[in-house]
Amino acid sequence: MWLVPPQHRPFGLFLGSVAGIIWILSDGGLTSLDALLVTMTLLMIGAVWWIIRPVDYVWTDNDYLTSILGLGSIAVLWVSLGVLQDDDLLNLLIFASPVVIGGVIAIRGLFTQDNTQQSLMSLAQFSVVVIIIILVAIKVPQLADFFGYALDWDAQSLSTASPFLWLGFSYIAFRLMALLFDFRAGRLSKTNLSLRDTITYVIFFPAFTAGPIDRAQRFLPEIAQTKPLDASRMVEGTTRIAVGVFKKFVIADSLALIAMSPQLIEVTDGAGGFWLMLYLYAFQIFFDFSGYSDVAIGLGRLYGITLPENFDRPYLQPNVQQFWQRWHITLSTWFRVYYFTPLSRFFITRKRKPPNFVIILVAQLTTMGLIGLWHGITWNFLLWGLWHGLGLFAHKMLADNTRGWTKRVNARVWSRRLMYWGSVFVTFNFVALGWVFFALPNVDSSLNMLARLFGFGG
Amino acid sequence: MARWDWLVKPEQPYTRGFVVRVLIKVILLFVLINLVYLVVQPLPMINQLTIYNTIVPGRERFPYADNPTEVYNLSIGNIDGIFSAHRLVGDAIRDDEFRVLLLGDSGVWGWLLDNDQTFDACLNRGEFQTSAGYNLFAYNLGYPITNVLKDILILQEALQYDPDAIVWFTTLEGMYDDDQLAHPIIQANREDVRRLIDENSLSFDVSQLPQTPNILERTLVGQRRALADWFRLQFYGLAWSMTDYDHTNPRFFRSPVQNFPPSEGIPNRGDIEVGGLTADLLAFDVLEAGIAMASNNDVPVLLVNEPIFRGQGANSDLRYNDLYPRWAYDAYRQMLSEQVSENGWSYVDLWDFVPPERFTDFPLHYDAEYTCRVAETLAPEILSLAD
Numbered sequence: 001m002w003l004v005p006p007q008h009r010p011f012g013l014f015l016g017s018v019a020g021i022i023w024i025l026s027d028g029g030l031t032s033l034d035a036l037l038v039t040m041t042l043l044m045i046g047a048v049w050w051i052i053r054p055v056d057y058v059w060t061d062n063d064y065l066t067s068i069l070g071l072g073s074i075a076v077l078w079v080s081l082g083v084l085q086d087d088d089l090l091n092l093l094i095f096a097s098p099v100v101i102g103g104v105i106a107i108r109g110l111f112t113q114d115n116t117q118q119s120l121m122s123l124a125q126f127s128v129v130v131i132i133i134i135l136v137a138i139k140v141p142q143l144a145d146f147f148g149y150a151l152d153w154d155a156q157s158l159s160t161a162s163p164f165l166w167l168g169f170s171y172i173a174f175r176l177m178a179l180l181f182d183f184r185a186g187r188l189s190k191t192n193l194s195l196r197d198t199i200t201y202v203i204f205f206p207a208f209t210a211g212p213i214d215r216a217q218r219f220l221p222e223i224a225q226t227k228p229l230d231a232s233r234m235v236e237g238t239t240r241i242a243v244g245v246f247k248k249f250v251i252a253d254s255l256a257l258i259a260m261s262p263q264l265i266e267v268t269d270g271a272g273g274f275w276l277m278l279y280l281y282a283f284q285i286f287f288d289f290s291g292y293s294d295v296a297i298g299l300g301r302l303y304g305i306t307l308p309e310n311f312d313r314p315y316l317q318p319n320v321q322q323f324w325q326r327w328h329i330t331l332s333t334w335f336r337v338y339y340f341t342p343l344s345r346f347f348i349t350r351k352r353k354p355p356n357f358v359i360i361l362v363a364q365l366t367t368m369g370l371i372g373l374w375h376g377i378t379w380n381f382l383l384w385g386l387w388h389g390l391g392l393f394a395h396k397m398l399a400d401n402t403r404g405w406t407k408r409v410n411a412r413v414w415s416r417r418l419m420y421w422g423s424v425f426v427t428f429n430f431v432a433l434g435w436v437f438f439a440l441p442n443v444d445s446s447l448n449m450l451a452r453l454f455g456f457g458g
Numbered sequence: 459m460a461r462w463d464w465l466v467k468p469e470q471p472y473t474r475g476f477v478v479r480v481l482i483k484v485i486l487l488f489v490l491i492n493l494v495y496l497v498v499q500p501l502p503m504i505n506q507l508t509i510y511n512t513i514v515p516g517r518e519r520f521p522y523a524d525n526p527t528e529v530y531n532l533s534i535g536n537i538d539g540i541f542s543a544h545r546l547v548g549d550a551i552r553d554d555e556f557r558v559l560l561l562g563d564s565g566v567w568g569w570l571l572d573n574d575q576t577f578d579a580c581l582n583r584g585e586f587q588t589s590a591g592y593n594l595f596a597y598n599l600g601y602p603i604t605n606v607l608k609d610i611l612i613l614q615e616a617l618q619y620d621p622d623a624i625v626w627f628t629t630l631e632g633m634y635d636d637d638q639l640a641h642p643i644i645q646a647n648r649e650d651v652r653r654l655i656d657e658n659s660l661s662f663d664v665s666q667l668p669q670t671p672n673i674l675e676r677t678l679v680g681q682r683r684a685l686a687d688w689f690r691l692q693f694y695g696l697a698w699s700m701t702d703y704d705h706t707n708p709r710f711f712r713s714p715v716q717n718f719p720p721s722e723g724i725p726n727r728g729d730i731e732v733g734g735l736t737a738d739l740l741a742f743d744v745l746e747a748g749i750a751m752a753s754n755n756d757v758p759v760l761l762v763n764e765p766i767f768r769g770q771g772a773n774s775d776l777r778y779n780d781l782y783p784r785w786a787y788d789a790y791r792q793m794l795s796e797q798v799s800e801n802g803w804s805y806v807d808l809w810d811f812v813p814p815e816r817f818t819d820f821p822l823h824y825d826a827e828y829t830c831r832v833a834e835t836l837a838p839e840i841l842s843l844a845d
Contacts, residue, residue, distance in 0.1 A: 231472040235480075239465055257690060258697040265527060273700030280696075312461060 009226045013303060014066065014202070016330050018042070018073050020205025025167055036076045041203065042070050044131075048176050049198045051123050052183040066196040075116070101384045124180040131180075135173045138166050139377040154351030171376060174334055175202045179216055181338045191216060197223050204307075206299035210292040210308040214328035219305065226304035237301035244294025252288035259284040260439050265449055274453045281439055282432040286315065289328070315431070320361045320391040323431055331371065340367045360396055365389035375438070380446060384437035391430055490837055492677040501681055505538040508691050513549025514699035515665050518573045519598040523542055523705070527619035530697035531704040534687045535646025536547045537615055543691060546597045546619050556592035556844055559599050561609045562627030565764055565822045566600025569828070572707055575826035576600075580833035581840075587842035592622075594837070604632035604822070605641050606741050607662075610748040611650060617755050623843040624752050624759040625836065626745075629766065629822060630780055630790040632725065633740040639666045644731065658747035711819040715780055722783040742797050749803060758843040760804045763794060765812040767821035780822035806839050808832060 021041065026034040046067075137143045179198070182188045193216075201219045253375075258264065260274075262283035268274060290311035300307040314327035324332045340363055347359040365386060372385020399406075410416045433450065440446045451457030494509055510516045520540045523531035534540060551557055560566050560577055568576035575641060586594040599612050606628060613624065638644065639662055643653050648667045655662050674680045698704060707773035722732045730739065749759045766787070767779045777783045798805040816828045824832075 025632075230476050232479050234477055235472045236465055254689070254693055257527070257693045258530060258700075264530070264697065264701070267701040267703040269701065274695065276700060309462075 001440070004102045006009070010067075010196060010223050011065075013223060013226070013305075014200045015069065015073075016303075017200050017203045017205045017208075021168070021208055022073070022077060024205065024208060026270060027167075030077070030081055033072075035081050038077060039074050040200065041172060042074060044172070044176065044194065045199050045202045046070070048127060048179055049193065049195050051120060052179055052188060053193055054122065055117070060194065063195045066199065068193070070195075070199065083098055110350040121184050124184050128177055128180050131173050131176055131268055134163065135169065136377060138169055139373070141376075141378070152187070161342070168203075171208065171211055171213055172202055173329075175216075176215050178213070178334065178338065182216065187217060191220055191241070192224065193220070202306065204300070207307055210289065210296065211328070212293060212308050213334050214308055214330065216286050218256075218308070220272060222305050230301065233301050233304065236238070237298045240294045240301060241296030242298075244296075244298060246305075247287040247294060252284050252291055255280050255284035255287065260435070260449070262441055262445060265440070265452075271453060271455045274449065278432050278435065278453065281435050282315070282428070285435065285438070286311070293421030315428050316424055317427055320388065320422050321395050321399075323427055324388070324392070331374070335367050335371055339370065340364075344368075357397065361393050364392045364396070367394065379443050380383065380437045380440065381445070383443065384434055387434045387437060388431075391434075420430050464577065481635060485825050494671065494681060495675050495678040495681075499676060501536070501684055502538055504614035505536050505683065506542055507540040509695045510543045513544065514695040515697060516548045517543050517704060519567050519695075519704070520544060520576070520601050521704070522567065522602050525706070526690070526694070527645055529573065529706050530694045530701065532690055532691050532694055534685060536684065536688075537611060537643075537647045537650060540601075541604070541615055541783065543695070544597075544599075545825040546599070546616070547638060549597075550622050552593075552595075554591065554593050556588050556594045556618060556622045556841075557618075558594055558623045558625060559621045560596055560625050560627070560842055561613060561614075561616075562600045562642075562762075563604045563629070563632055563762065563822065564600065564820070565790065565809060565824070566598065566627050567602045567824045568600070568705070569602060569820070570707055570711065570818045571705075571829060573702060573704065573825055575829060577829060577833045577836075579836060580830035584834060584837055586837045586841055587736070590844065592844065594841060596625075600627070601641065601643065603641050605638060605644070605694050606744045606748070607638040607651070607654075607660075608641060608643050609649060610658075610744055610751065611644070611654060613748050618673075618680060619691075621638050621752075621757050623760060623840060624757055625840055626748065627762045627764040628745065628794075629764050631738075631786055631822070633742075633790070634698050635661070635739055635741050638662060638741055638744070647749055654747075658743075658751070659740075660743055660747060671795075698842030700765040714767045714821050716768065716769045716774070716814075718769060718771070718777045718780060720773050720776060722776050722785060724783060724786050725781060730786070732783070732785060735786045737793050737797075738771065740790070740793065742759060742793070745797070745799065747769065747801075751800070755783060758804065759804065760839055760843055761798065761809040762836065762837070763791065763805070763809050764822060765808050765810070765824060765828075767812075767817040767824075768810065768814055770814060781821050803845065808835065811835065 022030075022034075022038050036298050064172065076233050110171075121367050167342035177189070197220050198216070200223060201214070204214075204219070258277060258280060260277040264277055265274070266279065297307045297309070311328050312326040312329065313324050317323045317326055343366065344359060344363045347354055347362070355361075366389075368385040368387075368389030369382055370385065371388075372381040372383070375381045375384075406419075409419045433453070436449050437443075437446045437454075439451060448457050493664070514561040521531055521543050522533045523529045524533075526532045546559070558581070566577060573579060575600050575733065578598040581594060582595070588594065599616055600614060601608055607631075609626060609628075613626075616624075639651070645668055649670075651667060652664055654660070655664055671680070678685075724730050724735075745761065749761070752759045768774070769777065771777050775784070778787055787809075790806065795805070795807070811832060812824045812828045816824045818825060
């Protein structure tokens with residue numbers, strides 16, 4: 001990026017990110033499915049941009065150039081795959097492309113025939129539903145297998161099952177939904193939404209596969225202000241990358257050798273062994289995920305973008321609420337802003353307001369349940385989310401009812417310290433026990449593991 | 459965020475000069491550490507550092523795995539490394555112990571058997587006693603390749619752990635002279651092997667061994683794989699302590715073939731014509747050297763011709779199994795018994811002890827029940843070595 005003249009750096013970021021997602025999605029060799037996913041990703045972002053831009057928006061040269069470069073990238077991808085030599089597919093693309101583009105324009109026209117902001121709001125709502133349907137389709141293993149086979153011409157020609165992995169879509173979907181929600185809430189009015197920068201925001205390649213999930217209002221102004229690489233950014237960026245690589249490839253991958261796994265619990269005896277592998281897993285997943293985040297943040301710094309922090313000593317927190325303020329921070333923030341707060345507000349503003357504890361319970365359980373399902377639509381991820389939802393609810397109830405006692409405990413240094421470290425111990429173990437649902441493939445094996453941790457079962 | 463303040467809010471702003479100085483220091487440190495490593499050559503010392511026998515129990519058989527991540531075990535070549543993970547190193551010899559070391563291939567190691575199903579486990583469960591009242595206690599020093607040179611490499615190391623007897627399982631497949639030097643464990647311990655060949659005047663062409671490592675191969679960078687393997691083996695020690703699991707034991711496997719092509723050739727040895735297997739093609743000198751090495755330490759050796767699968771299908775009149783044509787194996791047994799007579803070795807021939815239906819996935823691997831039967835059959839012979 002530092003080789004690119006300042007005025008072209010945003011385009012450098014855009015093209016770098018497009019190339020980055022092609023490289024990431026085609027890991028192990030480009031297939032027609034990879035090309036289709038890249039195409040769909042770019043078209044979806046284009047469609048969302050079409051919806052959220054102001055009604056009186058005037059296309060700029062940048063937008064035209066971005067369209068040409070984006071569509072050109074897609075064309076080059078398909079040509080390099082050799083698919084365009086196939087008459088049937090060539091015809092399909094020739095006829096399908098105008099239909100898709102025309103469809104998007106027609107839908108927008110349908111929703112916005114009276115050109116009111118309200119129509120666009122409805123269209124944004126409709127788009128969120130479409131994104132959620134796609135997200136569900138790729139997160140339910142059976143549906144993913146079905147779509148994988150249906151969409152993967154290579155797999156069909158070989159009559160093989162296709163592992164359908166739309167890498168990074170969880171993050172793409174959440175960034176797109178954030179754009180649509182913010183548009184509905186009028187929070188994008190002061191943001192300069194060029195097509196180029198919107199695409200770059202959604203697929204910014206350092207954060208493409210593992211986050212963080214940044215917000216457009218914070219990210220987009222940074223693109224416009226990218227400066228030449230200086231010593232500060234070089235030191236900060238390379239240090240974060242080095243720390244991340246060490247966390248991921250040295251610590252996490254070493255812990256992964258013997259951390260909790262379905263195979264290992266099959267052959268383990270004795271509760272001590274189960275606790276050890278549970279703790280190892282807790283640290284493995286932390287170092288793995290936070291290592292990825294460090295690399296993303298470091299790469300972002302090198303490109304002049306300050307990505308938000310995603311982890312901040314989560315295992316040193318004295319309660320589960322603070323844990324969630326320090327673990328996968330951008331995901332929990334996303335849910336707090338776009339789901340938890342609106343839902344709580346909805347309940348609170350009812351004429352017949354439910355009791356507070358019911359509001360808290362429903363909001364915590366559904367929020368955490370959805371966070372669980374975001375990782376994959378399985379019973380285990382749902383249980384993992386509900387486990388944390390219950391933990392958050394219990395903490396809230398306990399904290400509200402023990403304020404006086406907590407104040408007395410905190411009055412003395414030694415009792416405050418004892419209280420803090422005792423709380424850290426309890427919180428860590430609560431979180432670690434939750435990982436049982438996260439790491440194991442089904443409910444039976446998870447419950448069996450939990451039983452064996454406490455000396456039951458076999 | 460506060461935790462990164464040290465990085466993003468330095469006391470003095472970062473400058474280009476700072477970056478250049480850091481880069482220079484990194485390069486200098488990299489070179490210096492590799493130079494120190496090159497001079498000190500700490501790998502043998504590192505291989506002795508182990509969590510086995512201290513933090514976690516020693517392994518009951520040498521570390522070895524085709525699929526490390528599934529069995530929490532690992533194949534490493536370095537002989538110090540594999541010994542340091544073994545329980546033999548950590549077990550102090552008891553006053554009433556008659557310590558027996560079992561040498562051999564995958565059959566002795568216990569392929570497709572759990573740790574409590576191997577020869578040593580069977581012998582130890584048998585509570586056998588010598589006539590002087592010493593309790594037989596066996597250690598599994600099998601290593602899953604058929605190669606007698608590897609056996610004396612292990613024996614040389616094992617003799618320092620005060621054995622009272624050695625039981626050495628051999629078979630024709632491990633005796634061919636021409637590929638003794640080709641196995642990875644031999645090549646990984648090339649210096650020890652060279653010394654072994656020199657000291658025992660063995661008839662091997664040492665030029666087949668890889669050259670002495672060059673300077674780059676002796677640096678930290680050059681030895682990173684060996685260091686990583688050492689590290690992984692220690693980590694797998696924790697899994698070993700939790701599970702006692704070190705090898706997959708599948709319920710289903712492919713049994714040795716019963717029907718053979720009408721061929722009397724020896725696999726991968728097209729240069730040996732039918733009837734052309736002679737003593738000079740086999741490593742009897744290695745057997746002799748091993749037994750002499752043990753004798754020099756007053757340790758008797760019991761040589762065992764291990765059981766083989768004998769197929770009963772098509773062309774079984776020509777072959778015992780896909781490893782052995784009948785003519786070659788019969789000639790080998792004849793030559794081995796002649797060597798035994800000439801040298802006065804203790805010897806048991808169990809070649810047909812195990813019925814064909816008891817073999818598992820390979821002509822030298824059989825099930826747990828017959829493993830114990832072989833052990834029980836050998837026990838009196840082993841105890842007689844004490845007298």
